[in-house]
Amino acid sequence: MSDKLTKTAITPATHTTPPAKFSHGVRKGNILQVAGQVGFLPAVPGEAPTPAGPTLREQTLQTFANVRAILEEGGASWDDVMMVRVYLTDTAHFAEFNELYNDYFADLTEAPAARTTVYVGLPAGLLVEIDALAVLG
Amino acid sequence: MSDKLTKTAITPATHTTPPAKFSHGVRKGNILQVAGQVGFLPAVPGEAPTPAGPTLREQTLQTFANVRAILEEGGASWDDVMMVRVYLTDTAHFAEFNELYNDYFADLTEAPAARTTVYVGLPAGLLVEIDALAVLG
Amino acid sequence: MSDKLTKTAITPATHTTPPAKFSHGVRKGNILQVAGQVGFLPAVPGEAPTPAGPTLREQTLQTFANVRAILEEGGASWDDVMMVRVYLTDTAHFAEFNELYNDYFADLTEAPAARTTVYVGLPAGLLVEIDALAVLG
Numbered sequence: 137m138s139d140k141l142t143k144t145a146i147t148p149a150t151h152t153t154p155p156a157k158f159s160h161g162v163r164k165g166n167i168l169q170v171a172g173q174v175g176f177l178p179a180v181p182g183e184a185p186t187p188a189g190p191t192l193r194e195q196t197l198q199t200f201a202n203v204r205a206i207l208e209e210g211g212a213s214w215d216d217v218m219m220v221r222v223y224l225t226d227t228a229h230f231a232e233f234n235e236l237y238n239d240y241f242a243d244l245t246e247a248p249a250a251r252t253t254v255y256v257g258l259p260a261g262l263l264v265e266i267d268a269l270a271v272l273g
Numbered sequence: 274m275s276d277k278l279t280k281t282a283i284t285p286a287t288h289t290t291p292p293a294k295f296s297h298g299v300r301k302g303n304i305l306q307v308a309g310q311v312g313f314l315p316a317v318p319g320e321a322p323t324p325a326g327p328t329l330r331e332q333t334l335q336t337f338a339n340v341r342a343i344l345e346e347g348g349a350s351w352d353d354v355m356m357v358r359v360y361l362t363d364t365a366h367f368a369e370f371n372e373l374y375n376d377y378f379a380d381l382t383e384a385p386a387a388r389t390t391v392y393v394g395l396p397a398g399l400l401v402e403i404d405a406l407a408v409l410g
Numbered sequence: 411m412s413d414k415l416t417k418t419a420i421t422p423a424t425h426t427t428p429p430a431k432f433s434h435g436v437r438k439g440n441i442l443q444v445a446g447q448v449g450f451l452p453a454v455p456g457e458a459p460t461p462a463g464p465t466l467r468e469q470t471l472q473t474f475a476n477v478r479a480i481l482e483e484g485g486a487s488w489d490d491v492m493m494v495r496v497y498l499t500d501t502a503h504f505a506e507f508n509e510l511y512n513d514y515f516a517d518l519t520e521a522p523a524a525r526t527t528v529y530v531g532l533p534a535g536l537l538v539e540i541d542a543l544a545v546l547g
Contacts, residue, residue: 140547141440141545141546141547142520143489143490143492143520143521143545144521145521145522154525155508156508156511156512156525157511157512157515157516157518157522158494158511158522158523158524158525159521159522159523159524159525160524161524162492162493162521162522162523162524164490164492164545164547165440165545165547166278166302167492167545169492169493169523169524169543170524171493171524171525171526172524172525172526172527172528215280216280216301218280218299218301218304218306219299219306219308219404219406220295221526223526223528227394227396227397230396234292234293237293237294237295238293238294241294242294244294246279246280247280247281247282247296247299248282248294248295248296248299249295249296249299249306250295250296250297250298250299250306250307250308250309250404251291251293251295251296251308251309252308252309252358252360252402252404253309254309254360254393254394254395254402255393255394255395256393256394256528256529256530257501257528257529257530258528258529259501259504260501265526265528267493267524267526269306269493271278271280271301271302271304273277273278273301273302303415303439352417353417353438355417355436355438355441355443356436356443356445356541356543357432364531364533364534367533371429371430374430374431374432375430375431378431379431381431383416383417384417384418384419384433384436385419385431385432385433385436386432386433386436386443387432387433387434387435387436387443387444387445387446387541388428388430388432388433388445388446389445389446389495389497389539389541390446391446391497391530391531391532391539392530392531392532393530393531406443408415408417408438408439408441410414410415410438410439
């Protein structure tokens with residue numbers, strides 16, 4: 137830790153420009169933080185972001201893909217993730233979300249990440265938001 | 274940080290299997306992340322998890338115990354905790370929760386952790402959820 | 411990381427005593443965690459904390475100032491921040507909040523932090539809460 141660490145923004149090609157001055161992900165040293173991701177389809181230049189959907193399954197799988205794109209762009213993978221924060225909008229989605237989660241992470245080789253899941257409000261049309269903290273090395 | 278770091282799942286004997294593919298806690302290097310804990314009583318094999326209760330006091334003390342079990346299983350203690358995130362379901366619980374919190378942490382020897390408290394939705398019957406980030410060393 | 415790291419509480423002079431046994435910020439090694447900050451005006455000894463306001467703009471700018479005071483007291487700046495968590499109480503505030511956010515961070519020299527924004531409940535009269543994780547070095 138004696139060398140000066142540089143903070144780097146992570147911007148996958150699939151992602152739209154954030155609606156405010158924040159990064160989709162940042163890495164400094166061996167810590168990589170992924171911003172809250174929702175189920176937006178890959179960015180189309182000149183068009184507003186559009187969520188996958190309308191099902192929970194479609195939005196969730198797209199959200200996972202969006203988190204993963206940032207991890208990989210930053211040199212990490214799901215195996216490096218320490219914490220996943222899941223924000224759902226409806227308690228009725230919990231069981232289906234967990235099934236999708238289990239299937240998606242069935243092949244993890246390292247220990248699965250810790251997780252917190254809570255029910256909050258999200259902008260209209262969005263059913264799920266996920267952020268992640270990774271430690272590389 | 275030049276050695277390859279290993280990520281390890283932390284699973285206290287008192288804890289039920291998580292309902293999805295996540296860990297109750299994970300440690301990598303000197304960072305330990307505790308997943309969102311609720312006030313489930315110690316696991317009984319073959320039975321569904323049951324929350325302590327029904328009072329806020331009972332659930333909160335059980336939740337603290339569940340966080341602590343993970344910290345200790347991972348070689349840490351409350352003294353190592355940097356951040357505690359508290360999720361309550363009712364603003365009317367804030368004052369009582371703070372009293373319980375103050376009593377519980379009365380004997381901390383290191384500086385108390387930072388904290389964020391917000392009101393969110395939790396599954397039926399659960400009044401409080403807590404997660405924690407610890408840095409050891 | 412072979413030296414024993416010390417955890418230090420960060421308490422700016424402008425801040426009131428926390429309502430429970432937590433710190434406004436803590437630093438250990440190169441990690442600095444800022445607790446959830448709201449838009450309280452600088453503390454006046456013997457008086458209860460009072461939020462700036464009543465507008466979103468006033469509360470948000472005061473909240474930014476409160477986070478910044480903790481970062482600076484801990485030897486960090488917004489440039490070191492990896493993650494900002496924003497808790498709003500009303501989806502109608504999102505656009506204005508983002509404008510304030512963009513203006514406030516217009517002069518960042520390092521990459522902007524990652525961010526998660528969700529809608530939760532906060533104590534009466536509070537419109538926004540923000541916490542932050544910084545990695546120095």
